[in-house]
Amino acid sequence: MRTIIGLDVSKASAKLSVAVDGKTTYDGDITLDAIGFQSLNSIIQSYGGAEVVFEATGVYSRRLEKYLIDNSILYHILNTLVAKKRLDDGSRMRKNDVRDARGLAITEFTKEPVPYVPRFSDPLYRxxxxxxxxxxxxxxxxxxxxxxxxxxxxxxxxxxxxxxxxxxxxxxxxxxxxxxxxxxxxxxxxxxxxxxxxxxxxxxxxxxxxxxxxxxxxxxxxxxxxxxxxxxxxxxxxxxxxxxxxxxxxxxxxxxxxxNLAKKLPEFDILLSIPSIAENTAVRLIGELGDVRRFEKRSQLNSFIGLDLTEIQSGDYIAQRHITKHGNPHARKLLYWTVVNMVNSTAQPNHIRDRYEKKRATATRKKPLLVSSMDRLIKTIHYLINTNQFYSYELARSL
Structure with a gap:
């Protein structure tokens, strides 16, 4: 028997729905304070344990997340866009907080057949x-x-x-x-x-x-x-x-x-080894990207930032591809200016500038080329941090 609790989190309270093996058994609400969290824990204990799923709602969901971590309660926090896609069940507009809580709980059974186990990063990243x-x-x-x-x-x-x-x-x-x-x-x-x-x-x-x-x-x-x-x-x-x-x-x-804080993390020195990335840029990249090791694939990191490409094709029609911009705008802006510095003629030699110069001869627009360079930088960062290696121009140029 698998029990999942869906929470629709708002400013000071949350609607709650309990689903057991895909069927709703209880609806209620809690406050987002010590009393409300104790009530949530009591409900979880009454079912002999449960998983919790909720949508990230910025500062409002942060306290809920901390309570779940502090009490070792298994939870799955969803990106806003992912949650919206999950709850989009047809053309009829019937939306309220109770339905959203039910939808999050029930769809968790099909979207995550195996209980989702979050990877807890060092609080230093937060x-x-x-x-x-x-x-x-x-x-x-x-x-x-x-x-x-x-x-x-x-x-x-x-x-x-x-x-x-x-x-x-x-x-x-x-x-x-x-x-x-x-x-x-x-x-x-x-x-x-x-x-x-x-x-x-x-x-x-x-x-x-x-x-x-x-x-x-x-x-x-x-x-x-x-x-x-x-x-x-x-x-x-x-x-x-x-x-x-x-x-x-x-x-x-x-x-x-x-x-001073970032020096405690191994990726700080790794990022500093990349040309045109100084201490200021390195610490802010760590702050915006978090623990890069939690992304198994580079495509997942791209999606987190919003650099993943859209694809629309119907019959003979193929739409021009562009980035979704659904991810972290702060990280995108930081990566953009980092790349601008890397492709500058005065920058230290690096494989990203080499590729940029090669493509610029035939490119009609500059911005898509810079976005492509951002993707290449993400690939480099993801690889170096996951393999715990420092940047090597000779090695990067040969790949």
Whole structure:
């Protein structure tokens, strides 16, 4: 006798359906807290043990998953798309949480005839994944703040960006000191350079400080701001520049902590052996891909990322193939820019660039070629990690 419990997980509760040998015997619901999990455990014990199947619902299903792991309860967590395909039982639209829970339980008997045994990865991978997402969040927040700062500069110090690039911390520090042309009045170039030196910024010496001071003086001499130096916009500009600086520093701390954690994993050094993959990229790849060893085939890893190709053919009609994009968008973006760096003419010799250069001569479009290179990089990463080998250009080129 095989017992499966299907759970349709929502924000604070879950609908529950118990199926024994393919037939529903009980429907109910639980809360996603300590009391609800205890009720779930009682139900499992009343049946003499059971398997649990549920759909991944982001942060809401994470606590359920942890409870099942902590209590050694056999479970199967489904990708959202896989769960949708399972529950699509016809053209009639009859969908509710109870039906979904029943559907997950009953289809588990046919889709997984043998009880699914999850492979438990080191919790370190989950920690790196959370840190990688936070890093991406900080990156997006910095972009938004920079866009806001650019608009404010046009009101407060219009010609500042003509002379000084605001994409680095030292320039932002200078902007925070002098957010309006009037803040420079009464100071000579030498005095401005001394003020910049007093900040103690990394990479700013006498020469660099003097250059910044001269550029700032030129910008001040031609700028005609739309606001007065006493305007609230000046205060807002300073605050948002401060936000960018703080988030940039925090992001560097996150990467540093990720590197310290990733050094405990054997694949960290393996990834570093691949040309154009530095520590930043390596730790974020580990964070997004997780334990690559859990994928028996490269095609499974491709599907996880969303690089698997669609195929539509009917009669004489054959649709153009493209990637599904159903997987991890963060991993796809990271792999894309990694490949862009690898095929760059200044990159270290690698087999991916060799193949890219060979195909580019006859290719009509650049993007499909880069996607193909991403697939080849995935193949390389999967092989090296599963065989515990370091990258060898000579060996890769001969394959």
């Amino acid at each position: 920690e790196l994944s959370d840190m990688s997402r936070y890093y991406d969040q900080q990156t997006e927040d910095i972009k938004r703040e920079k866009n806001r700062v650019h608009k404010l500069i046009q009101l407060s110090f219009p010609n500042f960006t003509d002379e000084i690039d605001v994409d680095n911390i030292s320039s932002l520090e200078v902007l925070r000191l002098f957010p309006h042309p009037d803040t420079i009045k009464g100071h000579t170039v030498t005095e401005i350079a001394d003020i910049i030196l007093e900040l103690g910024l990394r990479g700013i010496g006498q020469g660099r400080a003097r250059t910044l001071a001269e550029r700032l003086w030129r910008a001040h001499s031609v700028s005609y701001p739309a606001i007065e130096s006493s305007s609230f916009v000046v205060k807002q500009l300073r605050q948002q520049v401060t936000n960018i600086i703080e988030m940039t520093v925090e992001r560097e701390v996150v990467i540093s902590n990720m590197i």
